[in-house]
Amino acid sequence: MTRGATAPPARALAGDATEADRATVARRTSVYVYEVPVRLWHWINAAAIIVLCVTGYLIGSPPPTMIIAEATHQFVFGYIRFAHFAAAMIMTVGFFGRIYWAFVGNHHSKQMFMLPVWKRSWWAEVWHEVKWYAFLERTPKKYVGHNPLAQIAMFFFMTVGMTFMIVTGFALYAEGAGAGTVLHTIAAPFLAWIGNSQVLHSIHHLGMWFIVIFMMIHIYAAIREDIMSRQSMVSTMISGTRTFKDDRPD
Amino acid sequence: MDQIETFYDVMRRQGITRRSFMKYCSLTAAALGLGPSFVPKIAHAMETKPRTPVIWVHGLECTCCSESFIRSAHPLAKDVVLSMISLDYDDTLMAAAGHAAEAAMADTIERYKGEYILAVEGNPPLAEDGMFCITGGKPFVEKLRYAAKDAKAIISWGACASYGCVQAAKPNPTQATPVHKVITDKPIIKVPGCPPIAEVMTGVITYMLTFDRMPELDRQGRPKMFYSQRIHDKCYRRPHFDAGQFVESWDDDNARKGYCLYKMGCKGPTTYNACSTVRWNEGVSFPIQSGHGCIGCSEDGFWDHGSFYDRVTDLTQFGVEANADKVGFAAAGVVGGGIALHAAVSALKSAQVKSQSKPTVQNEEA
Numbered sequence: 001m002t003r004g005a006t007a008p009p010a011r012a013l014a015g016d017a018t019e020a021d022r023a024t025v026a027r028r029t030s031v032y033v034y035e036v037p038v039r040l041w042h043w044i045n046a047a048a049i050i051v052l053c054v055t056g057y058l059i060g061s062p063p064p065t066m067i068i069a070e071a072t073h074q075f076v077f078g079y080i081r082f083a084h085f086a087a088a089m090i091m092t093v094g095f096f097g098r099i100y101w102a103f104v105g106n107h108h109s110k111q112m113f114m115l116p117v118w119k120r121s122w123w124a125e126v127w128h129e130v131k132w133y134a135f136l137e138r139t140p141k142k143y144v145g146h147n148p149l150a151q152i153a154m155f156f157f158m159t160v161g162m163t164f165m166i167v168t169g170f171a172l173y174a175e176g177a178g179a180g181t182v183l184h185t186i187a188a189p190f191l192a193w194i195g196n197s198q199v200l201h202s203i204h205h206l207g208m209w210f211i212v213i214f215m216m217i218h219i220y221a222a223i224r225e226d227i228m229s230r231q232s233m234v235s236t237m238i239s240g241t242r243t244f245k246d247d248r249p250d
Numbered sequence: 251m252d253q254i255e256t257f258y259d260v261m262r263r264q265g266i267t268r269r270s271f272m273k274y275c276s277l278t279a280a281a282l283g284l285g286p287s288f289v290p291k292i293a294h295a296m297e298t299k300p301r302t303p304v305i306w307v308h309g310l311e312c313t314c315c316s317e318s319f320i321r322s323a324h325p326l327a328k329d330v331v332l333s334m335i336s337l338d339y340d341d342t343l344m345a346a347a348g349h350a351a352e353a354a355m356a357d358t359i360e361r362y363k364g365e366y367i368l369a370v371e372g373n374p375p376l377a378e379d380g381m382f383c384i385t386g387g388k389p390f391v392e393k394l395r396y397a398a399k400d401a402k403a404i405i406s407w408g409a410c411a412s413y414g415c416v417q418a419a420k421p422n423p424t425q426a427t428p429v430h431k432v433i434t435d436k437p438i439i440k441v442p443g444c445p446p447i448a449e450v451m452t453g454v455i456t457y458m459l460t461f462d463r464m465p466e467l468d469r470q471g472r473p474k475m476f477y478s479q480r481i482h483d484k485c486y487r488r489p490h491f492d493a494g495q496f497v498e499s500w501d502d503d504n505a506r507k508g509y510c511l512y513k514m515g516c517k518g519p520t521t522y523n524a525c526s527t528v529r530w531n532e533g534v535s536f537p538i539q540s541g542h543g544c545i546g547c548s549e550d551g552f553w554d555h556g557s558f559y560d561r562v563t564d565l566t567q568f569g570v571e572a573n574a575d576k577v578g579f580a581a582a583g584v585v586g587g588g589i590a591l592h593a594a595v596s597a598l599k600s601a602q603v604k605s606q607s608k609p610t611v612q613n614e615e616a
Binding site: 057060061062063064065066067071072074075076077078080081133135138175176178179180188189191192195196197198199200201202205206208209210212213216217220224227228 | 468478491504517575577578596599
């Protein structure tokens with residue numbers, strides 16, 4: 001710090017920074033990619049999904065009978081279902097908020113909802129990313145937003161998957177709300193098309209496992225990319241800033 | 251039509267007092283969810299309207315609908331409804347047999363063109379030109395089409411006529427087909443159940459005779475007044491469901507205490523019917539009350555949606571008996587294993603890359 005005259009202030013670093021560190025920091029670039037609503041949505045959504053998966057599993061296979069009090073004064077399964085419905089409402093509102101943000105937010109906020117399948121270059125990058133994951137490519141490419149493979153996963157697991165869960169979930173909820181309610185009136189054509197709503201329970205349940213599998217892949221890929229790729233991953237969803245580990249142009 | 255007696259005439263002829271008749275009218279109004287102001291209307295309709303001719307045909311079925319129907323709880327309903335409607339043809343119940351019976355049907359169709367109600371119990375099999383169900387020497391599907399052609403409306407009694415029931419369960423070898431898929435140009439009322447509740451059957455008929463129109467139907471074609479709520483919604487064991495108190499195995503202490511049968515596979519949450527309110531056998535009981543879960547007999551394809559004894563349905567599409575949890579858990583296991591393997595290879599690979607490129611990296615940074 002005392003050598004301010006020799007080094008420009010921007011390069012000043014405290015602590016145990018070496019000259020090599022300074023040189024690296026000077027070259028390191030960062031981009032603000034995930035805006036506040038996107039990050040907020042991500043974490044609220046993650047929390048809601050965890051609650052939904054746990055309570056949803058328990059709704060299909062209830063916990064062992066608890067005899068705490070007379071049924072009148074005990075509401076264990078009721079609370080499990082309440083948590084499921086409450087988390088579902090939060091997730092749904094969040095999802096609509098996220099769709100809204102795709103319109104008003106930055107360029108990257110639209111990625112999750114649309115795959116540029118008409119672009120030849122995009123397919124080439126998909127193939128490159130597949131090879132990177134198959135250990136056939138030594139270096140990954142740098143992406144400010146999602147890499148094409150991640151974009152595909154986001155689109156099918158989240159945009160499509162969550163839409164599926166919201167539609168089937170609300171149809172099931174409408175059955176509980178009962179005929180004559182606004183929700184049931186909206187869901188009635190879908191319910192009639194399904195016929196026996198036991199089917200709806202089954203496919204909604206399969207949908208949960210679809211999301212669970214996504215969570216596993218998502219968390220693994222995020223941590224792996226954080227370590228092995230040329231850019232930041234996990235912290236980006238906290239700070240919103242994507243940092244790059246090198247400044248090579250490719 | 252003028253030679254047909256009114257309902258009231260028939261009742262009086264059978265020795266039913268005016269007082270009993272009025273009681274019947276109020277009970278009917280109550281059963282249909284109507285206010286007291288409708289009682290005189292029902293009485294008036296019954297006093298003045300000629301009985302509606304009904305042709306009741308039987309396809310592939312077990313006659314449980316008829317068995318249920320003739321046990322309708324009100325003594326009046328039992329004694330009278332069969333007289334109220336002019337049941338001109340029902341091969342199971344009618345006195346005539348053979349050619350005389352078939353002639354009665356032809357006669358009714360001829361005389362009351364567009365006036366009679368066709369009640370269908372069972373369904374027609376379509377495979378092999380309908381040869382799997384022959385009545386009166388002809389495939390049932392032909393008889394159904396013949397009788398439906400001039401009918402005012404059709405009532406599909408039971409799960410068979412409404413959805414297909416057991417004979418239409420996979421793989422449905424005779425191609426048993428519900429009525430609405432064979433007759434597409436007539437108003438059809440579905441009264442599903444295996445069998446439907448007796449009072450629901452008589453209630454639907456009484457409504458149609460009284461108001462001269464079909465009851466309000468839901469999107470699946472079922473009368474809303476009986477099929478708009480689930481067994482679950484009105485189940486007297488519902489508090490145990492919300493409390494999380496379940497029967498864990500047959501005959502355990504919880505079963506004796508009358509806890510919720512959800513874990514025993516009760517299909518109450520997905521079954522639309524009036525069992526938990528109207529109940530059976532003069533309101534004595536219904537399946538859940540007698541300790542067994544609902545099997546969902548009034549729902550579409552209830553034979554094909556897994557065991558009666560589990561909540562998470564077996565998915566036969568996966569070849570073995572696997573439910574959503576087993577399939578999901580297996581898939582998650584495979585993905586998890588894949589991730590672990592991938593992570594291991596990634597670690598090895600990056601270690602290899604590092605050791606190979608160490609000098610150059612040093613140079614680059616320097």
